[in-house]
Amino acid sequence: MSDQYVKVQVEQMKSFGEDAEKEGVDTEEQVPGSSPSASVSPDHPTGTDASSTSLPCKQTGKSRSKPGREDKRHTSDVASQGSVVSSEKNLNRLGYERTLQVKGTGKILQRKSEPNGNYVTIHTSKNIEEMRREEGFKLAKKRRPVTVDTSKAKTSLEALKISIKQLKWKEFPLGRRTACDIYWHGVSFHDNENIVSGQVNKFPGMIEMLRKINLSRAVRTMQELFPEEYDFYPRSWILPEEYQQFTTQIHMVKEKDATVNPTFIVKPDGGSQGDGIYLIRDPSDLKLMTGSQAKQGVVQEYIQKPLLIDKLKFDIRLYVLIKSLEPLEIYIAKEGLTRFCTELYQEPSQKNLSHVFMHLTNYSLNVHSGNFVHSDSQSTGSKRTLSSVLYRLAAKGVDIKRVWSDIIALVIKTVIAVVPELRVYYQADIPPGKPGPTCFQILGFDILLMKNLKPVLLEVNSNPSMRIEHEQEVAPGVFEYVPSPVDEEVKVGVIRDTLRLMDPGHKKPTVPQQRAGGFEQGEEIPMEEETQEKSQDETGTLPSLCLKQVYPKYSKQFNYLRLVERIAALFIRFLGVKGNMRLGPTAFRTFIRTWWNISQLKRLISDMKRESQRGESCRRKDAKGGSPCCGKLL
Numbered sequence: 001m002s003d004q005y006v007k008v009q010v011e012q013m014k015s016f017g018e019d020a021e022k023e024g025v026d027t028e029e030q031v032p033g034s035s036p037s038a039s040v041s042p043d044h045p046t047g048t049d050a051s052s053t054s055l056p057c058k059q060t061g062k063s064r065s066k067p068g069r070e071d072k073r074h075t076s077d078v079a080s081q082g083s084v085v086s087s088e089k090n091l092n093r094l095g096y097e098r099t100l101q102v103k104g105t106g107k108i109l110q111r112k113s114e115p116n117g118n119y120v121t122i123h124t125s126k127n128i129e130e131m132r133r134e135e136g137f138k139l140a141k142k143r144r145p146v147t148v149d150t151s152k153a154k155t156s157l158e159a160l161k162i163s164i165k166q167l168k169w170k171e172f173p174l175g176r177r178t179a180c181d182i183y184w185h186g187v188s189f190h191d192n193e194n195i196v197s198g199q200v201n202k203f204p205g206m207i208e209m210l211r212k213i214n215l216s217r218a219v220r221t222m223q224e225l226f227p228e229e230y231d232f233y234p235r236s237w238i239l240p241e242e243y244q245q246f247t248t249q250i251h252m253v254k255e256k257d258a259t260v261n262p263t264f265i266v267k268p269d270g271g272s273q274g275d276g277i278y279l280i281r282d283p284s285d286l287k288l289m290t291g292s293q294a295k296q297g298v299v300q301e302y303i304q305k306p307l308l309i310d311k312l313k314f315d316i317r318l319y320v321l322i323k324s325l326e327p328l329e330i331y332i333a334k335e336g337l338t339r340f341c342t343e344l345y346q347e348p349s350q351k352n353l354s355h356v357f358m359h360l361t362n363y364s365l366n367v368h369s370g371n372f373v374h375s376d377s378q379s380t381g382s383k384r385t386l387s388s389v390l391y392r393l394a395a396k397g398v399d400i401k402r403v404w405s406d407i408i409a410l411v412i413k414t415v416i417a418v419v420p421e422l423r424v425y426y427q428a429d430i431p432p433g434k435p436g437p438t439c440f441q442i443l444g445f446d447i448l449l450m451k452n453l454k455p456v457l458l459e460v461n462s463n464p465s466m467r468i469e470h471e472q473e474v475a476p477g478v479f480e481y482v483p484s485p486v487d488e489e490v491k492v493g494v495i496r497d498t499l500r501l502m503d504p505g506h507k508k509p510t511v512p513q514q515r516a517g518g519f520e521q522g523e524e525i526p527m528e529e530e531t532q533e534k535s536q537d538e539t540g541t542l543p544s545l546c547l548k549q550v551y552p553k554y555s556k557q558f559n560y561l562r563l564v565e566r567i568a569a570l571f572i573r574f575l576g577v578k579g580n581m582r583l584g585p586t587a588f589r590t591f592i593r594t595w596w597n598i599s600q601l602k603r604l605i606s607d608m609k610r611e612s613q614r615g616e617s618c619r620r621k622d623a624k625g626g627s628p629c630c631g632k633l634l
């Protein structure tokens with residue numbers, strides 16, 4: 001990776017200020033003042049009754065303070081007061097155990113679902129809960145607080161501060177002379193240079209890997225090896241290099257069947273917030289040049305039949321934590337956001353191709369439409385929680401367990417596609433043996449549901465917006481940042497629980513033994529956690545984690561896809577010079593001379609043979625069931 005590149009980015013950002021965070025920094029989606037209600041994890045909405053959206057612990061009070069009055073929101077020290085208050089309210093209501101804490105007594109009232117959908121209150125053993133909490137407090141007292149360097153957090157800062165306060169950790173807003181446990185970067189791994197210990201919230205190379213061209217390349221490699229497994233990514237051509245291929249293929253399709261009139265979406269590489277995106281129906285409409293320079297980007301099959309709600313197109317923003325690359329550990333946030341278009345959807349026609357409010361779901365675009373709805377509720381308006389949308393679908397009889405299971409599979413497969421190159425980047429920046437930090441990263445997956453409910457990957461953001469306030473015109477020409485409860489609800493939960501998982505004082509959570517390795521290929525991943533991740537909260541005041549481990553938990557179903565990663569591991573092994581990214585002639589000769597001696601490679605070849613057999617049986621299966629988007633067009 002080019003250090004120069006990153007430096008330029010950082011310099012640019014300094015000169016533009018926070019709002020100019022670019023290069024994979026997705027600064028969209030601030031939703032204005034809505035009053036939060038109890039959130040529902042996608043783990044829960046199993047009922048088909050729409051009324052189940054009003055949960056027993058529904059909060060009607062406003063949890064957000066006005067800007068500048070931060071203290072009011074940090075109400076996690078509830079135990080010192082004397083009334084019944086939902087611990088979820090104070091902690092962003094992202095706890096999915098429906099518990100009420102009776103303050104001052106240590107009693108927990110748990111709610112349990114009855115067959116009729118109502119909840120009954122059960123008084124759990126006071127002594128056990130009390131003992132657990134007392135022990136927790138003692139333990140927490142003994143340990144020094146975890147230290148977090150927030151000096152480079154940029155637009156995540158507000159949500160990060162709230163999270164650190166809730167965890168009672170120690171923030172270093174200006175950095176620290178001695179090492180911190182965690183460094184929170186707003187843009188890239190290189191925001192702070194020379195970190196030799198601790199953990200950084202960015203992987204080297206992630207920005208590069210997730211740019212539109214590189215993501216398309218990585219997924220395509222996997223599509224070539226496992227076409228049926230990777231049919232969730234629309235067919236894409238890389239510009240300018242595949243322009244000829246694109247035009248030839250489209251003309252061939254049209255010649256074959258004159259009634260076929262596909263639409264394509266053109267996206268600039270490294271663009272975000274819908275910038276520079278347009279739709280075309282003919283290759284000749286491609287704008288290939290900017291001045292004398294060829295435009296870099298992708299042209300992609302446009303999904304013409306998305307699932308609509310209220311006749312509007314919408315997409316899903318899902319937060320995914322890569323906790324570690326080696327061993328690979330992936331977590332998915334149970335709550336996410338959905339972003340709605342603001343013009344009624346129609347299938348693309350020459351007439352409506354330029355209607356961005358109809359075809360593009362970006363918040364940053366739609367907020368400028370007169371139809372944008374700043375809602376008071378999480379289940380209406382132009383930005384809603386994912387759980388509210390899933391509930392709505394469940395009420396209509398949609399099998400949302402299946403949808404959720406497909407989404408998890410999409411996420412795991414996408415991560416598996418980018419991991420091989422990430423590992424090469426990683427060893428170049430943090431070569432084995434050299435002191436350095438370990439890394440983790442929150443990614444933003446943008447997912448579209450097709451009319452047939454199949455999830456389609458649109459893109460992955462290496463820097464999803466973690467802003468919890470949005471700009472609003474409070475008087476003509478006067479703009480102010482105002483709190484956005486929907487964003488706070490979701491994003492603080494994601495950051496706080498990421499920190500909890502990365503807590504250096506905690507021993508690694510073990511993969512549940514009875515399910516280690518997970519489910520067989522094709523088996524549905526359960527929505528409801530039988531073994532929900534423990535809260536990892538010594539004080540007992542935090543809700544259970546909103547992040548759910550999906551890998552290695554379900555590794556059995558996906559491990560066979562990790563072939564390219566094994567090749568990357570061999571590549572890294574033969575690089576010769578640690579921290580290098582190129583295989584020189586000597587290293588290559590060594591590789592060729594010794595390859596036959598490597599048991600790993602032999603295993604790889606036998607795996608490939610097995611896979612081609614498995615692929616054959618998949619193809620036979622799909623021939624019966626029909627396969628979705630990719631390859632359907634061409």
Ligand code: ADP
Nearest residue numbers: 234271272273274275301302303360361362459
């Ligand atoms: P950006 O990074 O600029 O937001 P995206 O790839 O997310 O670029 O695309 C912007 C929007 O365009 C998406 O939010 C979605 O609404 C729409 N979109 C993108 N790709 C497709 C596609 N292949 N089919 C249909 N709609 C798409």
